[in-house]
Amino acid sequence: MSLDHIPRVAYNKDHEAFRQTVRLFMAREIAPHQAKWAEQGVVPHDVWVKAGAFGLLCPTVPEAYGGLGLDFRYNAIVSEESVYTGGVATGFALQSDIVANYLVQYGSEAQKQRWLPKMVSGELVTAIAMTEPGTGSDLQGMRTTALKDGDHYVINGSKTYITNGQTADLILLCCRTDVEIEPRWKGMSILLVEADREGFQRGRNLDKIGQDEADTSELFFHDVRVPLSNCLGQEGQGFVYLMSELPQERLSIAIQAQASAQKAFDDTVEFTRTRNAFGKPILDFQNTRFTLADLKAKLQIGWAHLDWALNRHCAGELTPEEGAAAKLWHSETQWEIMDKCLQLHGGAGYMNEYPIARAWRASRVTRIFGGTSEIMKELIGRKL
Template sequence: MPIDTATRTAYTQDMDAFRDTVRSFMRDRVAPNAEQWDEAKIVPKSIWKEAGELGMLCPTVPEEYGGLGLDFRYNAVVDEEAAYGAGTTLGFSLQSDIVADYIVNYGSEEQKQLWLPKMVSGEVVTAIAMTEPGVGSDLQSIQTSAKRDGNHYVINGSKTYITNGQNADLTLVCAVTDPDAEKKWQGVSIILVEADREGYSRGRNLDKIGQDAADTSELFFSDVRVPITNCLGQEGKGFIYLMSQLGQERLSIAVSAQASAQKAFDDTVAFVKERKAFGKPVFDFQNTRFVLADLKAKLQVGWAHLDHCLTLHAKRTLTPEEGAAAKLWHTEFQWEMIDKCLQLHGGAGYMNEYPIARMWRGARVTRIFGGTTEIMKELIGRSL
């Protein structure tokens, strides 16, 4: 059964109509191909253009740049329906929920005119490259450099764990432009790097334990020359820009986690009502019902909390700590839900032919990317 929106408080009727379009797309165009794309370990770029034609990519981009000029709740609709009904992991949320806002908020008029319409249409796929080998996401320790040479930057370094890395036509690269800055973070800038630049190369499509169709790559930069005008916003402000966008990124992760938890629950209820053990459906055992009752109650809490956060964010009043709390709670709940649902599947839950097994593998990383559970606790703790 689809996500029940009858009692949701964050969405309007227009958003519900948009949801119908997104839901149909996930059901008819994505889900039938999910297994094939998982095996290929990449989503074909053609599906991006189809999504773009339906207004599913970057709906918050202003109309003057080809977007719909809507609020983040439309992004959340796409995130929910993809997590619930796609059957695989798409890279849409990175483009719509993260990269688009960087360019809208900090890009020059020329950058906006050049890239945003193509991102909305799906003609261009984007990525953001922060993480480096041996450094992780500690942006104050990155080694990739962008040195000025006349009216160009010359970029050298490498990145890893880059979502959309194989498909990306444009990558926002975090690099050190001022190695002598008094504070390391003051020397970090974000540079737009086109994939066809000489010296830019993709490494492996990394072999992950889950989220198979989401291409995740190594990227290498060897004397890559880009114009100074490819700097996003002001030089040396990259770290500030990155920190200012983390609340929405973490809310996006929370949205997908909650919808994924709902999908696991619905599939498991259907499974235990059909599967028999000791001559009766698994659902008829008291333990099964008690486990599911507990999870059902937490789902109710989760949806109410998510709507609360979405409403705050639409009003631009969601604090960074509240975003961190949303990411913390919903990803931890997602893991609890899927792990317990896998247990109720018994041996079948360990077989990749069952969706719960793929959901279990895919869910493990959500407590890591976008800031680990431990970092979320630290951020919340600092605000006390």
């Protein structure tokens, strides 16, 4: 089974040809190794280089910086196919959908020339460090500071729940470069911090309940010195940049949620068709058919909405509240579909040897990262 059975309106023939390349890579380089990577808690660095060689990383980066200069729909295809295969979408999507755009939009020419080509090739793995212990979604409450000392910033603080934290070579660090100014968001900046800087330390690879192959870490900064030229864009504009880029980040999460929900549904239809109870396939029971019919309708609506959102985003028209709504609806619907699909697997659904168990665990975080569902409702509600 593949996503080919889903009618789409957001993609053209070039997009679908790219999809076949992505699918080939996932089948050849990802699927055979997923169980091992989940056990190890990390995707090896050489996989990033292979993904770069296939053109899967940062497709929207302009050709002048080693990219393909394509539209965001190509990023979406990588996420859809990766999630449908069952893994690694989180790390790839963070680099392609989030970090790359910050550099393209706000980076200096020197910063773009230095880092973007290696991000495209997979030689450089990146992370973005926002969340701190005790702050969660409250970015204005961050305490990590970067204070000027001559021609350098001196960074002190810590971050947590950082995707790609164990493997990142470059971290986009959100911090306070002005600790006196009010409101606090006006003193926030984004600094580019290389992982080999003295005073930088990775914490443990955090033990999560899902997405086992994605390394997620604590990061510590003790008197880490970076040159003033490592400031991304203008000093003090970090919060504005974050708010500007969040619609794409949240659309990226919505894409992953939709594709994983579709995979769970397809697997469950096949399972109920072949598993018997009381002398007949589980699919023949009315409760099973009605449950799956309801989920199928929601998936149909979800794909239509996703294509609408993709088209609006590529036209530069997706608003922050629309991005928040996409993230809210698709992540909440994903969880409903996952939970009902696991229920239809019965006891087998609780066993990690079945894909639905791993998918169910992995899906729980989509209602949290990128802003919790409660925060999404608040953002949407403010525009009513």
